[in-house]
Amino acid sequence: MKILVLNAGSSSVKYSLFEMTDHSVLIAGIIERIGETAASHSYTLANTDRTHADIVSRNHHQALQVLFETLAACRVLNDRRELACIGHRVVHGGEHFREPALIDTQVMQHIAEVIPLAPLHNPANLLGIEEAIRQMGDTPQVAVFDTAFHQTLPDYAYRYPLPEPLYAEHGVRRYGFHGTSHGYVAEQAAQYLGKPLSETNLITLHLGNGASVTAIKNGRSIDTSMGMTPLEGLMMGSRCGDIDPAIHFYLSRTLNLSNDAIETLLNKESGCKGICGENDMRAIHLMAEAGDDHARLALAMYAYRIKKYIGAYFAVLGHVDALVFTGGIGENDAWLREQCCQDMTLFGIAIDPQKNQTPARPCGNISQSNTGLAVLVITTDEELEIAVQSMHCLEHSSL
Ligand code: ADP
Numbered sequence: 001m002k003i004l005v006l007n008a009g010s011s012s013v014k015y016s017l018f019e020m021t022d023h024s025v026l027i028a029g030i031i032e033r034i035g036e037t038a039a040s041h042s043y044t045l046a047n048t049d050r051t052h053a054d055i056v057s058r059n060h061h062q063a064l065q066v067l068f069e070t071l072a073a074c075r076v077l078n079d080r081r082e083l084a085c086i087g088h089r090v091v092h093g094g095e096h097f098r099e100p101a102l103i104d105t106q107v108m109q110h111i112a113e114v115i116p117l118a119p120l121h122n123p124a125n126l127l128g129i130e131e132a133i134r135q136m137g138d139t140p141q142v143a144v145f146d147t148a149f150h151q152t153l154p155d156y157a158y159r160y161p162l163p164e165p166l167y168a169e170h171g172v173r174r175y176g177f178h179g180t181s182h183g184y185v186a187e188q189a190a191q192y193l194g195k196p197l198s199e200t201n202l203i204t205l206h207l208g209n210g211a212s213v214t215a216i217k218n219g220r221s222i223d224t225s226m227g228m229t230p231l232e233g234l235m236m237g238s239r240c241g242d243i244d245p246a247i248h249f250y251l252s253r254t255l256n257l258s259n260d261a262i263e264t265l266l267n268k269e270s271g272c273k274g275i276c277g278e279n280d281m282r283a284i285h286l287m288a289e290a291g292d293d294h295a296r297l298a299l300a301m302y303a304y305r306i307k308k309y310i311g312a313y314f315a316v317l318g319h320v321d322a323l324v325f326t327g328g329i330g331e332n333d334a335w336l337r338e339q340c341c342q343d344m345t346l347f348g349i350a351i352d353p354q355k356n357q358t359p360a361r362p363c364g365n366i367s368q369s370n371t372g373l374a375v376l377v378i379t380t381d382e383e384l385e386i387a388v389q390s391m392h393c394l395e396h397s398s399l
Contacts, residue, residue, distance in 0.1 A: 002026070002082050003387040004071075007089040008128025010120070011035060013063045016383040017076055020084070020391055023384055026076040031055070031063045041066055045074055060124075064131045085140040086132050087390030089180070089382070090125045091230075092118035093145030094171060100148070100393040103129060103141040111143065117171060117228065142390035149179030152220040160227075174232075176224035178206045182214040183221075184385040185326045185378045190219070192363050192376060193321055201321050203313045205306060206380065207336070208327035209237040209279070213306065215313040223316055225309055231266060235305045237279035240270035242305070272298045281329045281336075303339035310340065314347050322374040323349060331379055337366070341375060348373040 001021065007014040016028040029043025039057035044050045057063045071077035088103070094114035101107045108129060115122045125143075132141055150158075158174040159167060166172040182204045189204075190197040197219035204214045211234040214224040225233025225241075235241045243266075251257045257265070273279040276294035278287060287295035314320055325337055334356045341351045355366040362379035 001084045001391070002077065003084055003087055003390055004077075005087045005089070005383045005386045005390070006128050006132060007383075008060060008124050008131075010124040013060065013067065013128060015067055016387070017071060018384065018387045020387065023387075025383075027071065027074055028383070029067070029070070031057055031066060034058075034060060034063050039063070041070070043070060043074075045076070060127045060131045061134070064128075064135055068135060080136060080139060083136070083139050085142050085390050085394050086136060087142045087144055087386045088125060088129050088132070089146070089386055090129075090143045091121035091146045091177065092175065093143075093147045093151075094175070095151070095173075097143070097145045097148050098151040100142050100144045100389045102393055102397045103133070103143050107143060114171070117175070140394055142393045144180060144386045144389050144393075146177045146179050147175045149183040150174075150176030150214070150221045150224050153222060153224070157223045172228060174224070174227045176212070176214070176221065177226045177230045178210065178212045178214075179221070180382045180385045180389070181206045181326060181380045182212075182216070182224070184382065185324050185376075185380055186216050186219060188363055188378050189322050189324050189374075189376055192365070192378075193374060195321065201317050201319050202324055203310055203317070203320055203322075204324040204326065205310075205330050205340075206327045207234075207306070207325065207330035207333075210239065211236045211241075211306075211327065211329070213309045213313065215316045217317055223313065234309065235302050236271040237281075238268050238271045238273040240266045240274065272302060275301060281333060285333075285335070299336070299339075303336055306336075306340045307344075310344070310347075310349075320347070320373055322376050324376045324378055326378050326380040331377055337375075337377070349375060351375050 003018050003020055005016045011034045012030060012032045014030045017026045019026055027043055027045050031041045033039045034057045039055050041055045042050055042052045055066055057066060090111055092114045096110045111122055111126055162172060185204050186202055187197055189202055190200040200219055202216040204216060206212050210230055212224060212226045214221050231239050233241050248262055251262050272284055275298040276284060278284050284295045284298055288299055329336060337356055341349050350368045351366045352368045359366050359377035364377045365374045366377055367375040
């Protein structure tokens with residue numbers, strides 16, 4: 001059985017085709033710069049080098065045409081009936097979706113209804129769904145939501161201290177994101193620890209271009225750092241994370257910045273980029289090593305803010321079985337992991353410097369001790385998780 005996972009953005013479509021019998025990736029690729037004069041398509045077939053081609057892709061319709069032609073030309077999908085379903089990543093599911101949903105017009109309507117909460121993401125996700133249905137109408141399509149894993153938050157954690165009608169009438173609350181990744185690494189961590197997920201308490205740190213931390217109690221998300229949008233929480237590559245909301249009014253009044261300008265500033269020009277001019281963590285390290293004080297400050301702030309959340313989530317959880325690092329930075333940045341875990345013996349956190357340098361893949365314990373709290377480095381696989389969840393959704397809906 002094969003499942004295609006699609007992640008449609010406003011100017012790109014990422015995809016992976018899985019053989020579900022052994023979870024192997026048959027092909028994975030990305031079509032970028034959709035709508036620009038020169039779009040590009042890069043893909044990797046199992047056991048081969050990356051192939052790159054300039055293509056014409058004026059819109060998502062053409063992008064998906066290229067994608068399906070490539071699947072046929074590479075002989076990874078000889079007949080569309082080989083495809084059990086298409087799993088779509090959808091960023092925002094609002095309060096409606098607690099789990100993946102088999103797509104029909106009603107589901108698409110619900111995804112459209114929460115566009116005001118995710119104006120940058122949901123329209124593009126919907127476009128991908130609409131095109132996939134147009135071109136592969138007979139194939140079942142499943143929506144997997146970034147927010148769904150966090151629908152278990154208690155009200156006192158997801159509500160903001162704002163007037164009630166803002167929640168009741170306008171949906172202003174914490175939703176949380178990166179749910180597929182937090183959910184996936186939680187399952188992997190429980191397996192590593194040899195405990196049922198339903199009895200496992202974790203603090204999971206997804207540190208990539210976007211970053212979030214989740215407190216997981218008995219396998220369920222009970223708090224998470226991202227809020228109504230992915231702007232809240234940790235300091236990120238170019239997003240500010242937690243700041244005093246009054247800064248917004250100050251910028252508006254004193255610099256005469258419009259709402260749109262402030263939105264761009266907080267999302268695209270802040271975080272590490274705001275502090276040192278760079279948002280890629282590898283580049284920031286190189287700058288710091290070359291003596292750049294702004295880069296050093298960015299690194300120190302980034303680690304400090306993670307540490308504050310770890311402390312807070314220890315207080316929230318009481319008992320923690322494992323601290324989990326994942327995402328491009330969490331999986332690869334030994335320096336950062338070391339900084340986040342420094343002087344944390346009070347919480348039972350003490351890492352082994354050598355294990356931290358070369359953690360076992362895809363799941364390594366870098367804790368000094370093999371007993372007590374584990375500090376795990378786990379390779380996340382959001383695409384596989386979307387494929388697995390899509391398959392379960394399909395099985396349940398045909399019962
Ligand atoms: P996305 O959120 O786009 O999926 P990733 O999870 O791929 O992002 O993470 C991208 C980040 O990971 C970048 O800041 C990149 O510099 C960082 N990264 C990748 N490899 C390393 C490494 N070896 N050391 C430090 N940071 C790394």
